[in-house]
Amino acid sequence: xxxxxxxxxxxxxxxxxxxxxxxxxxxxxxxxxxxxxxxxxxxxxxxxxxxxxxxxxxxxxxxxxxxxxxxxxxxxxxxxxxxxxxxxxxxxxxxxxxxxxxxxxxxxxxxxxxxxxxxxxxxxxxxxxxxxxxxxxxxxxxxxxxxxxxxxxxxxxxxxxxxxxxxxxxxxxxxxxxxxxxxxxxxxxxxxxxxxxxxxxxxxxxxxxxxxxxxxxxxxxxxxxxxxxxxxxxxxxxxxxxxxxxxxxxxxxxxxxxxxxxxxxxxxxxxxxxxxxxxxxxxxxxxxxxxxxxxxxxxxxxxxxxxxxxxxxxxxxxxxxxxxxxxxxxxxxxxxxxxxxxxxxxxxxxxxxxxxxxxxxxxxxxxxxx
Amino acid sequence: xxxxxxxxxxxxxxxxxxxxxxxxxxxxxxxxxxxxxxxxxxxxxxxxxxxxxxxxxxxxxxxxxxxxxxxxxxxxxxxxxxxxxxxxxxxxxxxxxxxxxxxxxxxxxxxxxxxxxxxxxxxxxxxxxxxxxxxxxxxxxxxxxxxxxxxxxxxxxxxxxxxxxxxxxxxxxxxxxxxxxxxxxxxxxxxxxxxxxxxxxxxxxxxxxxxxxxxxxxxxxxxxxxxxxxxxxxxxxxxxxxxxxxxxxxxxxxxxxxxxxxxxxxxxxxxxxxxxxxxxxxxxxxxxxxxxxxxxxxxxxxxxxxxxxxxxxxxxxxxxxxxxxxxxxxxxxxxxxxxxxxxxxxxxxxxxxxxxxxxxxxxxxxxxxx
Numbered sequence: 238x239x240x241x242x243x244x245x246x247x248x249x250x251x252x253x254x255x256x257x258x259x260x261x262x263x264x265x266x267x268x269x270x271x272x273x274x275x276x277x278x279x280x281x282x283x284x285x286x287x288x289x290x291x292x293x294x295x296x297x298x299x300x301x302x303x304x305x306x307x308x309x310x311x312x313x314x315x316x317x318x319x320x321x322x323x324x325x326x327x328x329x330x331x332x333x334x335x336x337x338x339x340x341x342x343x344x345x346x347x348x349x350x351x352x353x354x355x356x357x358x359x360x361x362x363x364x365x366x367x368x369x370x371x372x373x374x375x376x377x378x379x380x381x382x383x384x385x386x387x388x389x390x391x392x393x394x395x396x397x398x399x400x401x402x403x404x405x406x407x408x409x410x411x412x413x414x415x416x417x418x419x420x421x422x423x424x425x426x427x428x429x430x431x432x433x434x435x436x437x438x439x440x441x442x443x444x445x446x447x448x449x450x451x452x453x454x455x456x457x458x459x460x461x462x463x464x465x466x467x468x469x470x471x472x473x474x475x476x477x478x479x480x481x482x483x484x485x486x487x488x489x490x491x492x493x494x495x496x497x498x499x500x501x502x503x504x505x506x507x508x509x510x511x512x513x514x515x516x517x518x519x520x521x522x523x524x525x526x527x528x529x530x531x532x533x534x535x536x537x538x539x540x541x542x543x544x545x546x547x548x549x550x551x552x553x554x555x556x557x558x559x560x561x562x563x564x565x566x567x568x569x570x571x572x573x574x575x576x577x578x579x580x581x582x583x584x585x586x587x588x589x590x591x592x593x594x595x596x597x598x599x600x601x602x603x604x605x606x607x
Numbered sequence: 608x609x610x611x612x613x614x615x616x617x618x619x620x621x622x623x624x625x626x627x628x629x630x631x632x633x634x635x636x637x638x639x640x641x642x643x644x645x646x647x648x649x650x651x652x653x654x655x656x657x658x659x660x661x662x663x664x665x666x667x668x669x670x671x672x673x674x675x676x677x678x679x680x681x682x683x684x685x686x687x688x689x690x691x692x693x694x695x696x697x698x699x700x701x702x703x704x705x706x707x708x709x710x711x712x713x714x715x716x717x718x719x720x721x722x723x724x725x726x727x728x729x730x731x732x733x734x735x736x737x738x739x740x741x742x743x744x745x746x747x748x749x750x751x752x753x754x755x756x757x758x759x760x761x762x763x764x765x766x767x768x769x770x771x772x773x774x775x776x777x778x779x780x781x782x783x784x785x786x787x788x789x790x791x792x793x794x795x796x797x798x799x800x801x802x803x804x805x806x807x808x809x810x811x812x813x814x815x816x817x818x819x820x821x822x823x824x825x826x827x828x829x830x831x832x833x834x835x836x837x838x839x840x841x842x843x844x845x846x847x848x849x850x851x852x853x854x855x856x857x858x859x860x861x862x863x864x865x866x867x868x869x870x871x872x873x874x875x876x877x878x879x880x881x882x883x884x885x886x887x888x889x890x891x892x893x894x895x896x897x898x899x900x901x902x903x904x905x906x907x908x909x910x911x912x913x914x915x916x917x918x919x920x921x922x923x924x925x926x927x928x929x930x931x932x933x934x935x936x937x938x939x940x941x942x943x944x945x946x947x948x949x950x951x952x953x954x955x956x957x958x959x960x961x962x963x964x965x966x967x968x969x970x971x972x973x974x975x976x977x
Contacts, residue, residue, distance in 0.1 A: 249721040255876070263633030269718060270878055272639060273647040273730050276661075279805070280644075281670040291646075291661030291803050298875050300651040348639060351619040356876065360643050400875040433661050435649070505668050505770040506625070506726065507637055508644075 258481060259352035259591065268348075268358040277362035283498045283522045286366065286550050286557070287337060290428055293365030294449075295435055296342045296357060298407055298470075299398030302455050306439045311423075315391070315460030318382030325439045328423060331372035336420060336445065337554035339366045339524045343448035343475060343488045346588075346596030354593035361496060361600050366522075366554050367436075369443045371424030375417045377459075383413060387461035390416040391468070392442050395455040403469040409453050410466035411444065420445045420553065423456065445553030446490050446526035448594075450475050478591040485590070491526030492597040493583055495533045495558065495575035499602055510604045517564045519544075524555035525577035533558040536572035536599070544573070564606040571602040628851060629722035629961065638718075638728040647732035653868045653892045656736065656920050656927070657707060660798055663735030664819075665805055666712045666727060668777055668840075669768030672825050676809045681793075685761070685830030688752030695809045699795060701742035706790060706815065707924035709736045709894045713818035713845060713858045716958075716966030724963035731866060731970050736892075736924050737806075739813045741794030745787045747829075753783060757831035760786040761838070762812050765825040773839040779823050780836035781814065790815045790923060793826065815923030816860050816896035818964075820845050848961040855960070861896030862967040863953055865903045865928065865945035869972055880974045887934045889914075891943055894925035898948035903928040906942035906969070914943070934976040941972040 255267055276295040282288055306325045314320040342363035347354060349361070378390070393408040411421075422443040425432060432438040437454030444451040450470065466472070471487075478485035498520050501512035523530040523546070533544040544560040558573070576582040588596045625637055646665040652658055676695045684690040712733035717724060719731070748760065759780040766777045781791075792813040795802060802808040807824030814821040820840065836842070841857075848855035868890050871882035893900040893916070903914040914930040928943075946952040958966045 264636075264639055266634075266718075267877055269634055269639070269642060269728060270730055271876070272642040273732060274649045274878075276646045277643040279667065279671060281673070282804075284673055289804050291663075291665075291805060293661075295661075297649065299873055300869070301649060303651070303654055348636075358639060358643075360640055362643060398872045398875060399881065404881075434652075434659050435661060499670070502768045503669055505768060506641070508640055511769065511774075 256355050259350070259354045259593070261352045264358060265355060268355060271357045275357050277359065278365045280362055280496060280499050283496055284520070286554075287368050287428060288365040290430070290433065293367055293436070294340070294342060294363040296344070296363065296449060297396070297435065298400065299396045301435050302395040303434065304395060304439060304455060309439055311440060311456060311459065313377060313381045313459045315462055316384035316387045317461050318384070319380065321377070321381050325425060328372055328440060329425060331376060333370055333372055334422060335368060335370040336422065336443075337366055337368050337551040338443055338445045339364065339491075339553065339555045340449045340452060341491050341494070341524070343450050343594040346598060347593035349598060350587050350589055350593050350596055354591065356593060364496070367427045368429065369422055369424040370426035370429070371422035371443065373419055374421045374423055374442070375419055377423065378417060383461045384463070386463050387413055388464065389413060389462050389466050391460045391462055391466045392453040392456060393458040393460075394453045395457050400469060400474070405469055407453065407470060408466070408468045409451055410462070410468070410471050411451065413461070448488055448491055448526070450488065474592070475594065476592070477595060480591055483591070488594050491524065492595050493523070493525035493527070493530060493575040493577045493581055494597045495521055495523035495573040495583070496600050497521035497571065497573050497602060500571070500604060510602065512564050512604050512606050514564050514566050514606050517562045518559055519562050519571065520557060520559040521573055522555035523558055523573075523575040525575065525581070526553070527581060528578035530556050530575050531578050532576040534574050535560040535562065536574065537562060538569055541574070566606050569604045569606060571604055572599045574599045626725050629720070629724045629963070631722045634728060635725060638725060641727045645727050647729065648735045650732055650866060650869050653866055654890070656924075657738050657798060658735040660800070660803065663737055663806070664710070664712060664733040666714070666733065666819060667766070667805065668770065669766040671805050672765040673804065674765060674809060674825060679809050681810060681826060681829065683747060683751045683829045685832055686754035686757045687831050688754065689750065691747070691751050695795065698742055698793060698810060701746060703740055703742055704792060705738060705740040706792065706813070707736055707738050707921040708813055708815045709734065709861075709923065709925045710819045710822060711861050711864070711894070713820055713964040716968060717963035719968060720957050720959055720963050720966055724961065726963060734866070737797045738799065739792055739794040740796035740799075741792035741813065743789055744791045744793055744812070745789055747793065748787060753831045754833070756833050757783055758834065759783060759832050759836050761830045761832055761836045762823040762826060763828040763830075764823045765827050770839060770844070775839055777823065777840060778836070778838045779821055780832070780838070780841050781821065783831070818858055818861055818896070820858065844962065845964065846962070847965060850961055853961070858964050861894065862965050863893070863895035863897070863900060863945040863947045863951055864967045865891055865893035865943040865953070866970050867891035867941065867943050867972060870941070870974060880972065882934050882974050882976050884934050884936050884976050887932045888929055889932050889941065890927060890929040892925035893928055893945035895945065895947035895951070896923075897951060900926050900945050901948050902946040904944050905930040905932065906944065907932060908939055911944070936976050939974045939976060941974055942969045944969045
C-alpha cells in the first residue's frame, strides 16, 4: 500500500470555499465539524437546577490543553505592586465561595439566523448551570495591589490556535471595576469535583451574568494593563456588528432567554414531539445576565399563558418556570418568552447581526397532540 | 403580544422535505440538530487511556430519562426458572468487575460517506473508553435460570420515542451464548462514579467488543425469549444493507480503526492544523472489537511508517500508538491505519452502505508545516 494516497475526498465533489460572510446557503462541512466537537446541553437537561457533569455546553476555540496541576502556575502581574506566582494549592488555600452560575455561549441561536453567519452553528442549547467553587478574584487582585493607573485586567488561557489569521492564546479583559465585583471567581471545582479538562482544568475565570466568552478557561496569566486590551477576542470578535465595517458594541451580559423541556417524546430524526391529549405540565428554565427574570409566558399557537416562576437557586442562575397546558389533539406550536427586571423581553423574530451573537429569539417547539 | 405567532421560520425559506434515502445534497437542519445533542469526543482526548467524564461520545436516540434510583427496579423474566426484581443496591451487592472498554457508535464516519445516509452525522469522533464497573450479566442469568429452549436475551431501556413510524422503548437482544460471555456487564459506575444520567443511570449493559447500540442504557427489563427478537433496533435498523430492499447482515463487532491526536494547533473554523517543522511525535489510539490490534501505520502523503504500539489497558480497550515524523515545510496529508489479529485493515476508501454504519475508512488530517 506504499503508493496509496488518502485524501478524504475519494468520491465526494471537491469542497467549496467557505462563504466569507453570512450565507443563505446550506450548512458547510466546517460547521458540522465544529458542531461535532462543541457540545450542546440536550434540552431535557433543563429539568435540573444544576446541570449534571457532561451535559453543560462546551465551546472550545482551539484544543483542550492537557495540563498537569503539579507543573502549572498562575502568574498575576503587569501593573501591580506585588506580582504573584501561585500554585493550585496556593489558590485552594484562599477563601472559597461556591455559586450556581448559568453560562451561555454568546453564539447560542446562531444557526437559526438567516442569512447565517458561518461559525459554531448552535441551535438553542448552548447553556448550562454549574455549581462553581473558587476564590474571589477581588481578593487576589487586592493581594497583588493593582496600580492606580491600571484600566483593565487581562486574562490569558493556555489554549492556542489561529482564528481569521490571528495566532494567539485565548485572552479577554475586564475593566478593573468589573474585575473587582465580588462574585467573579477563579474556579477550580464544578459540581463538587475538580474541573474536568474541558471546563478549564486546573483553573478558570467565572464571570457571572456575562456570556461565556468572558469566563476564560485554562488560566495561566492575569495582568493589569494601563491601556484597553486590543486582543482579537476582545476588540475584533464578540461585537454586535451590523456589517463587516461596523465596529459595533462589545458583547457583555447575557440577554434574557427561556427554554422549555421538550414535552412528550421525540421522533429520532426530526425531534418532533408527540404529546398525550389532556393536562400537560410544561416546564423549563429562564435566565438573564442583565437583571433577574420576572416573567415567563408560554405561547400556544400565539396565545400566551402566564407561567409560575420558582425562586432562582442563586442571583446568577436560571429560574425554573412551569405552566399547565390543556393539550387538544392536533398540531401545535409552543414557545416561551422571558422578561427581566430591566424590562427586556425576548424578540419574536431573529436578533440578527454580522457574527451571530446574542440571538435570543424565542424558542419554537412544534408538537403533535393525540 | 396576544396575536403574535412564533413559527421559527419568520424569515427563512420553508424547510425542505428530508431526503428519503442517502443524499448527495447538503446537510439538513435535522442532521444539525442531532449533531448538537449527540456529543463527539474531541480528538485531542485520544491522549487519555480512559476518556474523562463528559468527553466520551453520546448517542441518545430519544430523550435522556430522568430516573430516581430509589424507585427504579430491574426485572429479569421471560423464560426463566426464577424471575427476579432487583433494586440498585441488590445489584451493587453482587460480585463486581471493573473493565476499561472502548465503545464506538456504529454510525461513526457516516457524514464522510457519499451519498450520505441522513441520520446522526458523525465525522470520526464517536468513540470513547470508559472504566466501567458492574456485575457480570452471566451471574444474574444463572440466578434466574434461563430456560433451555430460550434463544435470546432481550434488553429494554427506559428511553421511549418514535423512529420511522415505530413507537417503542429502545431494545436490543443478544444470543444466550453471547449474553453469557463473562465480560458482559450490568454497569452502575463509570470512571469510579455512579453513571451520569446520559450514560444510562442507574444501570446499563456493557457489551465489550460490540458497537455501542448493543450496550443498552437505562435498563429496566431483561427477558429470555424462545424466538429471535424482532424489535426495530434489532431486526430493521443496524444492518449492513446495500439498498432499501436488502435485509443485510446485522451490525455486531467493532471494525478496526486508528485515530490520531491532531498534531500542532488548529484554526478555529476549519480545524486545519499548523505544525512546526522538525521531529514531531504523532500519537493516537487504535482498536478493534474483532481481535486485538496488531499493527498501526502512519501515512504521510501516501508513504506509510510503522507506528510503535503500547500495551492495551485491557482486552476490550484501545491501544496507544506513536510514531516520529520528520516534518518538512509545506502541505501534508496525514492518515493512520489499523490492522487487527484477524487480518482486517481499515479501507482507504469509504465503506458505504444504505444506513451508513461501520464506515471505518482511514482518517485524513491535512497539516501545514512551517
